[in-house]
Amino acid sequence: MSRLNLTGKSAIVTGGAAGIGKSICTAFAQEGVSVTVADIDTEAGQSALQELEELNPEGAHLFVETDVTNRDSVVAMVSRTVGERAKVDIIVNNAGIDVPRLLVDPAGEEELDEAVFDKTFAVNQKGAFLCAQAVARAMIAQGDGGTIINMCSEAGLEGSEGQSAYAGTKGALYAYTRSWAKELGKHNIRVVGVAPAILEPTGLRSPAYERALAYTRGITVERLRESYEKVAVPLGRVGRLDEVADLVCFLASDMASYITGTVVNISGGKSRG
């Protein structure tokens, strides 16, 4: 019997069809949580749902095709979750994108433009706002509290070469976490963040991402890949997705009942971007 006592809770995980989000969905399902996978990728979302149903056939899991940048889409996803499970106790604002670009690129190849800036802002920052607002409304109406978890990044505090737009949106999530915690504490809604650094590969680390990031740092893709392993992580390795998922489960549980308005670093001790 797990001390987390999450059995019977209702959770939404945005970007839950792949990578860290999928790992969080799996860990939740193992703890007896009913999960809504809210993702823009229908094929990956359906397959993630099937895996959750096999893992925990008793859970009332859902996949809802969702674009977190679109208010109507977010509101419909939250309504469907509450309609089918009568409540939502947890949301993990995890959907995110990262398109490496330089502020100024004299060669003109990988310079930050408005399209990349706006898209990064829309998914990482506006998406978290729209989801938190829709879910907080539902939680306040339910009257028995809840937990909002924002997927930040170590880059949001430390900055990151070639990733200023991304780091800026993640820095904003630290501020949202603290501010929403102050606003929602009186409703017993806790707001926390988790901040990973370098993890085992996910969809985020696509060939296009690696090519652009290596370019912005003036190194080859091979050197970039080597640097993941050689980076100064005191624990001497990159993080696993299930380690992030375990932290999310703890923060969502009553074992973390006095933790709000803070972001927990999960970086193996790494503290420089």
Ligand SMILES: NC(=O)c1ccc[n+]([C@@H]2O[C@H](COP(=O)([O-])OP(=O)(O)OC[C@H]3O[C@@H](n4cnc5c(N)ncnc54)[C@H](O)[C@@H]3O)[C@@H](O)[C@H]2O)c1
């Ligand atoms: N991978 C890392 O090392 C790392 C480190 C720190 C923080 N993070 C953060 O973790 C989160 C998840 O990243 P990941 O590495 O698992 O990436 P990923 O690309 O593997 O997964 C992201 C998921 O988000 C979904 N998504 C993208 N745009 C969406 C939208 N508009 N609406 C709904 N869903 C959308 C994608 O379809 C995908 O399933 C991101 O917020 C990322 O910034 C990742």
